[in-house]
Amino acid sequence: MKNLMKAITMATLLVAMTSCRLYDTAGQRAQLMENLHEGMTKREVVDLLGNPEFKRSNNGIEQWEFHKIHFSGAVTTILLDFQHDKVISFNSYAGATPSPAYPPIAICPPAPVEERPSLAYPTDDQAWFQELYQKVKDKPFKDERLKILREAARQSDFTCDEIVQLMKIFNFDDERLEALVILEPTIIDRENTDRIVDSMTFISGEEKAKNILNKKHHSGRLYSDGEINVLYEKVKDAFSFDQLKILQTGMNGRNITCKQCVKLLSICDFDNERIKFLQVMAPHIYDCHNRQLIIDTMSFASGKDEARQLIERYCK
Secondary structure (H helix, E strand, O other), X not given: OHHHHHHHHHXXXXXXXXXXXXXXXXXXXXXXXXXXXXXXXXXXXXXXXXXXXXXXXXXXXXXXXXXXXXXXXXXXXXXXXXXXXXXXXEEEEEOOOXXXXXXXXXXXXXXXXXXXXOOOOOOOOHHHHHHHHHHHHHOOOHHHHHHHHHHHHHHOOEOHHHHHHHXXXXXXXXXXXXXXXXXXXXXXXXXXXXXXXXXXXXXXXXXXXXXXXXXXXXXXXXXOHHHHHHHHHXXXXXXXXXXXXXXXXXXXXXXXXXXHHHHHHOOOOOHHHHXXXXXXXXXXXXXXXXXXXXXXXXXXXXXXXXXXXXXXOOOO
């Protein structure tokens, strides 16, 4: 009888703790962390984790702190840093919170924050452009510079003169051409593209720049499903830092269907990775009317909006 009463007591305690959201399995914790990624909005974080236990703010960076208390009594702490309402970094660890770099400014969780659309970077805002220019110039390595340009190209259009200034940050024609591939879809004054061509150092660079600027979409041969399977395996088996290069090589002179794009995007785990893949494939999409297939591969609303805007640069 005593054993029965103990069992009933333990079951009641378990139900009570579960109803208070104190019980959380290791599998659930892992799933939560897998779903977090840079670029998430506050609304998306609240939908995933609920409201934070603490908020902090310092020099324009806002930090949210979440506690997950497990049945064993162990605590997992999750920290997310926001800038302009987007996640810029996150971390998790076991145990209680260490002494914070700056004190909590609120104990009670705030009301869910309305998701705001990303502010486009206006090309006529010289202060913003100079800030972008300096940010690219300050990076010592080519890949870091190109990464910044990819982010800017998602949100803004550029004049040819602005593109020339950004390209001249790079020392060699080959590097400038890589920058041009990223920025070419954003050009708003195509009557001035000769200025971009003239910025190249060598004649061979000028010819390649002309090819990029005068590229006729859908002029290449359409991939067959069998060929896509081969490309898929090559990209999937490559190291992460080589995947984009292999994909870019595979897209040279070829076109691709939206369904084939979806297959290649399935290699990626997060929306920001899918957007990078899509930047390479978007100029080669053959059946733009099926674009929704690609948009639906994105996990969050922010990713869907970026994908839609990117595809529509080419599918007009």
